[in-house]
Amino acid sequence: MKNTSYFIILFLLSLLGSIPVMAQQVPLKGKVVDSESSLPLPGAMITLIPKRQTVISDQEGRFILNAEPGDYELIVQFLGYQTLSTKLELPLSQELILEMNSINLDLDAVEVVSTGYQEIPRSRASGSFVSLDEELVDRRVSTNLIDRLEDVTSGLIFNRTGDTGRDPISIRGRSTLGRFSQPLIVIDNFPFDGNLEDINPNDVESITVLRDAAAASIWGARAGNGVIVITTKSGKASEKMQVSLMANTNWIQHPDPFLAPNLSVSDYIAVEKQLFATGYYNSTLNSSSRPAVTPVVEILNKQKQGLLSDQEVNSQLASLERQDLRNDLNRYLYRTQVNQQYSLALSGGSDQIDYRVALGYDHQQLPVVGNSSDRLTLNIKNGYKALKDRLGIQLGFYGTKTLSIDQNAGPEDLYFTSLQDMYPYASLKDESGRPAILNRQFSNAFKEEARQQGLLDWNYIPLDEIGKSPSHMRSDDWRINLGLDYQLLKGLNAKLLYQYWQQSSSNETLYHQDSYYARELINLFTEIDESGNLQRNIPLGGIWDQSFVRSNSHSLRGFLEYSHSWKEDWRLDALTGAELKALDRESSSVRYYGFDKDRSTTLPVDYTTLFPQFNDSWLTSRIPYQDGLSGGKDRFYSLFANAALIYKKRYLLNASVRKDASNLFGVATNQKAVPLWSAGLGWTGSEEGFYKWKAIPYWKLRGSYGYNGNVDRSLSAFTTAQIISNNYLTQLPYAQVVNSPNRNLRWERIKITNLGLDFSTKEDRISGTLEFYWKEGLDLIGQSPYAPSAGIQFFTGNNASTRTKGYDLMLESKNLRGAFQWNTVLLLSGLKEEVTSYEIEPVVSNLLNYADAGLGGTYFPVKGRPLFGVYSLPWAGLNPETGAPIGYVDGELSEDYRTIVNGATMENILYNGPARPTTFGSIRNTFSYGPFSISANISYRFGYYFKRSSIQYNTIFMARGGHSDFADRWQEPGDELITQIPSMPASRNTFRDRFYSMAEVLVEKGDHIRLQDIRLGYSPKLAGEGFLKSFRKAEFFLYANNLGILWKKTDSTWDPDYGWNRPRKSVAVGLSLDF
Amino acid sequence: MVFMIMLSGCGEFLDPKPDNSLVVPSSIADVRALLDNTNVFNRQPVLNIHAGDEFFITEAGLAGMSNSEVGTYKWLDDPFQGDRIDDWFVPYQQVFYANIALESLENLPSSDQPELDQLRGEALFHRGYAYFQLLQEFAPAYQKEGGNDALLGIVLKNSPDINEKAVRSDLESSYQQVLDDLNRAVSLLPENQVPKTRPTKAAALGALARVYLVMFEFEKVSESAMEALSIYTGRFDFNELDVSQSRPFVIFGDETVFYSELVSVRLSSSPEVFLDTLLMEKYEEKDLRFPAYFDSVGINRYLYRGRLTGNFSLFGGLSVGELELMAAEGLIRTGREEESLEIMGSFLSRRYEEGKSPELQGRGDDLLRRILEERQKELVGRGIRFSDLRRLNQETGFSKTLERTIDGNLVKLEPESPKYVFPIPQEEIQLTGIRQNER
Known part of the structure; x- marks a missing residue:
């Protein structure tokens, strides 16, 4: 060198x-x-x-x-x-x-990456792109497209802890504190507004993930969290008609009720007996609101009243102890989930025309008996060329229809009271095999009295509920794409792209009059006058809930593309244009009472009067009112330009600039919109004349710098109030100030520096990409405390910042070539995240309560720490005399739990480490021999922590069950040597429970390696005779997913990513044929 | 170039609202909706109850309460222990909302004058009412002997600008601001309004009477209260109640002139909070308030159950009973005994079993004492007693030393104690640098 x-x-x-x-x-x-x-x-x-x-x-x-x-x-x-x-x-x-490339392989000769605006050969790109080809997209079997990115996309992680509901995936960490933390998803050139569930993965040709400023800045203010560009398949010009057929079936385990760490049946009954002896249930048994008690309490009460002999009691309790609800769930409510996918596609083209028509059908038999889901997709794409190929026209239609039917609310609906889960010795069928009545909500004696007074039957029979409250969820989603390109001059093209998208979905639940829900609601609102006449304030009949969502959008993009080469060595590619988008959405929900399906009639109710509740006349309530409307409009426009200059095929300079405006912000901000820009440099050193090293015939260095943006759509520059329709006191609409004025509101900006090296050794034996990046989140929207006398407590503005640095390595190695082939792909990513400024002092108890593995939860920014962290209280073991947990107060051992918990400060708590993996990736090995291939993906995640849950004696004392750690608790001196689970206190002690739940002893390291999946393929050579001759390609495959953990750091039974739960294993078989 | 021209026409394109339910308050309907936010306007401070003499809390009860509830009850030097204090925030949130309403009304065309006046009256009422509530906890009592312009009042915020600097006004100006807002509200508000969460002329007069009462301007007390009673003619007789019910009152009943709840705290629903035993002894037989208000759950264990809210919340708004008692007190203190007795007679007849109400005996201070005792019995748990203690402590013969046993020790609160003024929450001091109260 x-x-x-x-x-x-x-x-x-x-x-x-x-x-x-x-x-x-x-x-x-x-x-x-x-x-x-x-x-x-x-x-x-x-x-x-x-x-x-x-x-x-x-x-x-x-x-x-x-x-x-x-x-x-x-x-x-x-x-x-x-x-x-x-x-x-x-x-x-x-x-x-x-x-x-043999025709069977169908690989593109030149790897092309798509930015959603243009497709560029990878050799001409300086930004950070990850692309997944069709083979990789199809490797995994799933009905959901996004799942197929997992563990095959460098730098992208599926989050399992912390705010996972709103933040399911992250590309190179999270650079915003706001609510909009997800990557922008672009399908066929336009940002996608629908549900990703509506995209059939079999229609996807390639996925490109844009990770840095140079790659993503063409998406401007929406690119801050990264961009995922999805391109669907189209026909190829000058190709004979090709028919592709695909079918697969995937069997997925149902949820395992035995995984949840709950008290065993015998412990549960023992606790109930103990509580009964202390008189705990007296207030419930004597309560004027007639609440339900469990069968054990009923039996014990009868014993106390002398209605049952001790012998009868013992035999009845013994028979309850033999029952386990979890067995019944497996037997009667769960079944194996079966997903079936079929697709048929025709494609081809002549010199002037190309086409592809694809029809897909998916059926899911869901794991809860009675529930299913179907999806139908139709994808049509046509391309025409005219005027001596100067004019190109592309037409596309993509439509999806889905229907999900829930006949069965499933185990979640099997609760005992609104505060308590179903008792674990419940049995769904009685001795004679008939669906059993379970105790629920109100006492059996009360329900019997109500029946005698003429109210609707109040018994709860879970197995009879199936089919009585069916929900139908329907969705229609379709879009039309039109593309025109015209060559104005040599090298100068004008392009116009238009998309119309619309989606309508509905969700209807009909509670038949004989469903428990309808019966209970009608009964509670029934009054009885002196002469015993019933007055039903909710009329007899079904209760019908409907909700509708309708959205549509128009997107229009026009741009000019210019390419020019001159003096042999120079090449310029530039584009500039503008884009408009208008999206309208509206939703409504309505409930009908007294629904009669045969006559299609409903009956009116009085929503304003406070009616006495049947179980307790001094409890009053209004009839639930479920009607609502909402709607809104989004408007965007943007201007963009992008240029790449190449000299001698080895020096590369590109730049991109974009300006955005939308109706989401106040006008003032739009006027002074700061354009977001990026620039990149690339140098293909191996092309230099002096470079002669044959071992590495290709290498390229590239770097980029620039800004992406992120928008918090909930903020405005003006005082904004939200109108809420139904005040609980007055039933009048009222307004709540949701936004205090902020004339200085700006976009969040993410500054990204990226350095990359691409290389390949001789004959591509080893090729790879190594990238280092530095990201700074600037002007992030966060909250700052405000003096209460201003009338607000927090002010939301651009006052936070974050920093992320990391690397992504991707290596592909062809270890063996020839008849027996062995390829390895290694993905390795590491990152360090830190909040660099945030004005609100963290609430210590929030930090300590957070981070139970697999439980989601939210985050609390702490300056100098990652956004998601695990914190705990120091632990000094168990008291050998009593088994009570010991902590610290001012450095001294203490059992004053109130002081330990209330005295926790940022200084005296422990920061264990990040709650999200800091090193992660996968190793995928593929072996093939002749027509057979087998590939296995092993994923790994290191450098993070999680917190286990354990026994909270509070719930035991309140007779609401508890954690299975109860069985391993400290019970007598000496146990402290074998357990760290505190003894049961003599009475409720909330602070003792809280101390234990926050203690260091429950924190575990999350590091683990997982065998994610194995895929076995058989693609026979089809050269030859007879029937097989008509096939161009055939593949049969077997795929198994979520195979299990190979190694983990923690000794506990917990899965660092799923907590006590486990990802459900699945096995699929399938075939695809092209002819 | 073409695009530039295209974009210059984009002004209208960007006009639609991102969410139909969002408004930048700019119409009568928007302001109406703002002022109908009962979660903001119909709540008021509560910790004065903890610091007062109406309830006692068991150890178990205190264990379940927040630091600020416990600290205020124990009369600690630092009663809030760093807690966020709604008693300070809620009234200022009302002031903020009222100021947004007033500013929005300024920009509306005057074609709808009566409606604009009414809304302006409501906003002024809420602002004056909020300032008054703040003055009862976070500023010293108004001094009978004068010198109020030398004492610290509260922070007055008369614009919705959140960046306006916070400054403490003197006590005299603070009270003048309250009087000013409420007097303007009286002239703008209609006589009747539904629902009772919206203020009326009678409510504004009632609020004025409360202010004059703590300012020792008794003539104006009786004048305002009697005018309010002449406008609001609804009267409620406890004989109509089914006192056997757990919650005999219904929300927005005839007794309620203006509806407001005290901020929700554990004290209001805890089964470990009991009425002061001495107070219970003052209720006579046949007094219907006793069964209507209280549940006996043991010896000297009385729970406060019957509230004008008809629900779990404590009532803090204006009632007919309070107006009558203010009128009677104002009259007796200005020497108009006959009129005072007449009002008391009518009042008591609606509180005792039919025909069993006592004939009030005595004159002068004895009668005043009886009226004050009725006040205590009628208005228990309403957030009024603490204000009464602060003013009565300035009058010889009426002051009281409070006592309670805390952690086994007898603790006293002397009439002149600086602990009758709450400290301003630490957060406010830190962020604005305003002067703290001395404790």
């Missing part, structure tokens, strides 16, 4: 002028090989354009041609392989290796 300043001078010099070219014949030496096996291909025809010189490759696949220096096009044709066409510049410094 020579001095780098030499290159810079050379680079600058070469920008000034080009070096003259000599006119003299030079030899062109080449070799034609199979791209997969690298075996030589003898007999291939090589044509040099425009000279029309033709040669045939020899036994070693080699050939020689002679021509003057200059730009040429080389066309290579060979039977069974795709025609290869490549541009080259003579003279060449070395032998040209021409890799031919």
